[in-house]
Amino acid sequence: MVHDTRDINRTTVLAELLRHRPITRKQLADLTGISAATVTRTIDQLIADGIVHEVSELVSEQRGRRAVLLDVVAPRSVVTGIDLGASNTRIVTADLVGGIRAQVSLPTPQEAGPDALAAWVADEVARLAGPDRPHLRSAYVGLPGAVSSDGRTITNAPNMPQLERSEFIATLSDALGFPVAGDNDANLALLGEQHFGAARGVPTAVMITIGAGLGAGVAVDGRILRGKRGVVGEFGQLPAGPLGTRLELMVTGPGLTHLAAESGIRIDSPAEVFAHDAPQPLRALRAHFDQALLIVLTAATVSCEPELIVLGGGVSASLADDLERYETMLTHHLGVAPRLVFSTLGEYAGAHGAAVAALHDRYRALGVRETELATLPA
Numbered sequence: 001m002v003h004d005t006r007d008i009n010r011t012t013v014l015a016e017l018l019r020h021r022p023i024t025r026k027q028l029a030d031l032t033g034i035s036a037a038t039v040t041r042t043i044d045q046l047i048a049d050g051i052v053h054e055v056s057e058l059v060s061e062q063r064g065r066r067a068v069l070l071d072v073v074a075p076r077s078v079v080t081g082i083d084l085g086a087s088n089t090r091i092v093t094a095d096l097v098g099g100i101r102a103q104v105s106l107p108t109p110q111e112a113g114p115d116a117l118a119a120w121v122a123d124e125v126a127r128l129a130g131p132d133r134p135h136l137r138s139a140y141v142g143l144p145g146a147v148s149s150d151g152r153t154i155t156n157a158p159n160m161p162q163l164e165r166s167e168f169i170a171t172l173s174d175a176l177g178f179p180v181a182g183d184n185d186a187n188l189a190l191l192g193e194q195h196f197g198a199a200r201g202v203p204t205a206v207m208i209t210i211g212a213g214l215g216a217g218v219a220v221d222g223r224i225l226r227g228k229r230g231v232v233g234e235f236g237q238l239p240a241g242p243l244g245t246r247l248e249l250m251v252t253g254p255g256l257t258h259l260a261a262e263s264g265i266r267i268d269s270p271a272e273v274f275a276h277d278a279p280q281p282l283r284a285l286r287a288h289f290d291q292a293l294l295i296v297l298t299a300a301t302v303s304c305e306p307e308l309i310v311l312g313g314g315v316s317a318s319l320a321d322d323l324e325r326y327e328t329m330l331t332h333h334l335g336v337a338p339r340l341v342f343s344t345l346g347e348y349a350g351a352h353g354a355a356v357a358a359l360h361d362r363y364r365a366l367g368v369r370e371t372e373l374a375t376l377p378a
Contacts, residue, residue, distance in 0.1 A: 006042075007367060009034055013042045014051070015372040018097065018363070022055055022069040043070060050076060051366065072097050077362050078132045080125050081354030082141040083185055086110065086159035086212055089121070090351040093129050093136075098195070098359060098377030102128050103348060114166035122175035137178060138361045140354040141169070142185035144213055146230035151181035155229065156237075159212050183357060185350045186215030186233065187224050189343070192353030193310050194219060195377065197344040202308045203374070206233075206300040206338070207349075211313035214248040214296070220304050222374030235299045241292065250292035253315055259285055274318035294329055301330060301338055312343035 016031045017023060025043055029036045046052040055071045074095040083090040085108060092103040109120055121141070126133050145157025145164065152169040173180040190207030193199040199207070203222040209215040214236030218225045225232045236248030249255040253270040260267045263281040267273065273282050273289065300309055311319065319326075323340040330337035343349050360373045368376070 009038055009042050010045070011367045011369050011372075013039060014046065014366060015368050015376065017046075017052065017070060018072060018368070018376055019378045021097065021378075022071040024067045024069060026067060028070075074099060075132070075135060077137045078129065078135040079355055079358035079362060080129065080136060080139045081188070081351045081356070081358055082121060082125070082139060083188065083348075083350030083354060084108065084117075084121065084141055084143055084160075085185070085350075086144060088347070089124070090348050091121075091124055091128050092348065092351045092355050093125075093132060094355040094359065096359070096362065098356070100352070100355070101132060102130070103351065104128050105347065113162050114168040115171055117162070118168055118171040118175055121172055125176060136176070137365075138358040139172075139176060139178065139180045140188065140357040140361075141172065141180060141182045142188040142350040142354050143182050144185050144215070146234060147182045147184050148230050149226060149228045151183060154182065156231070156234070179361075181357070181361070183224075183226070183354075184215060184217065184230055184233075185209070187217040187226065188351075188353035188357060189215075189312055189345075189349040190217030190219055190310065190353065191224055191356050192345050192349045192351070193312075193343060194222070195356050196352055197349060198310045198341045199308055204304060204306050205308040205310065206304070206306045207310045207312060207343075208235075208296060208300060208316075209313040210251055210293075210311065210315040212253055214252050215313075216296075216300060218300070218304055218306075225304075233300075233303075235296045238295065238299065240295050247292050247296055251289055251296065251315065256285065256289065256315070259288070270315055271318050290326075294326065294333070297326060297330055297340075298333060301334060301336075305336075306338045309338050309340050310343055311340065312346070312349055316342065 012032050025039050029039045052070055053073050054068045056069050057066050074097045077096045079094055081092045088105055089108045090105045093101045129136055143154055144159050146155045154163045157163050169180055169182050186207055186209045199205040204220050207217040216233035216235050218233045238247050240247050241250050256270040256273050265281050273286050327337045327340055345352055
């Protein structure tokens with residue numbers, strides 16, 4: 001019982017320190033409701049463990065013990081977040097309090113098999129980490145497909161079929177020398193936006209990414225929804241088009257290029273579909289796009305009644321003048337509409353979210369309770 005109480009005190013104090021750093025012992029006692037003496041003993045142990053350190057003294061006109069500010073030893077553990085895309089891979093490293101230490105965007109070696117791809121990612125992580133490499137403790141990787149609840153099995157990845165049902169995650173873990181877990185890239189993009197971007201402070205939100213593929217992440221009450229096989233939010237698989245055409249084929253870059261070719265028009269970029277002076281066949285294609293996207297937005301809205309839908313990905317960049325119109329269309333159909341916004345993290349949303357997920361693994365290892373993670377890192 002005594003041991004359990006000490007553990008509870010430790011996790012409570014550590015969570016508040018992570019959330020409100022830097023902070024004094026007295027402020028921690030006031031926030032947690034734990035006695036000052038117990039907080040001091042807990043902090044002394046965290047200092048002995050190398051997790052917390054004293055950073056400065058506060059000047060006080062009152063007599064008695066001087067107040068000392070405490071902070072987390074941020075470089076003690078470094079994590080990496082990886083967003084592995086068919087065209088580009090983004091990698092970030094972050095310290096224990098979520099400070100981004102380095103980031104890079106690289107072309108993905110598209111012809112590489114799963115083993116060669118894992119070796120390439122591991123080499124690039126080590127190169128980016130540089131002197132932080134010995135402190136790397138955890139990694140998450142965002143993948144353009146459905147990832148099972150164990151974070152290791154990948155399916156439904158048409159843009160990177162070499163990863164499907166492979167041992168990619170296990171191979172990457174071996175290459176890095178520490179555990180790696182995976183998740184759908186849209187899930188991690190939403191996690192990044194909730195902590196650092198457009199969905200910050202919004203517990204129930206959806207992230208829709210439209211680029212080479214169509215992905216969606218769904219969060220309810222601050223928690224990303226993940227099914228056993230990772231298909232939660234796969235709205236692009238809905239057979240809502242003509243003759244059961246999947247929605248993904250009607251809104252993504254490759255899909256729009258293919259549909260334009262079927263109409264007898266060659267386009268160099270999907271952005272041409274959204275040009276104000278587009279020719280009639282492309283205007284017709286744009287109308288089909290709008291209808292398909294409306295179905296996606298409707299499915300996202302009725303799935304969880306989000307307060308916010310964040311749009312990301314290359315194709316969404318062409319929709320700058322259309323968000324209000326889509327909100328009006330949703331209101332007409334449903335009587336209500338979430339607020340539609342663009343990603344503020346841009347191409348690094350998935351990598352930043354992967355770093356957050358990796359940090360959550362580190363916090364769990366330090367004893368932070370699951371219920372505290374929605375607001376960490378602060």
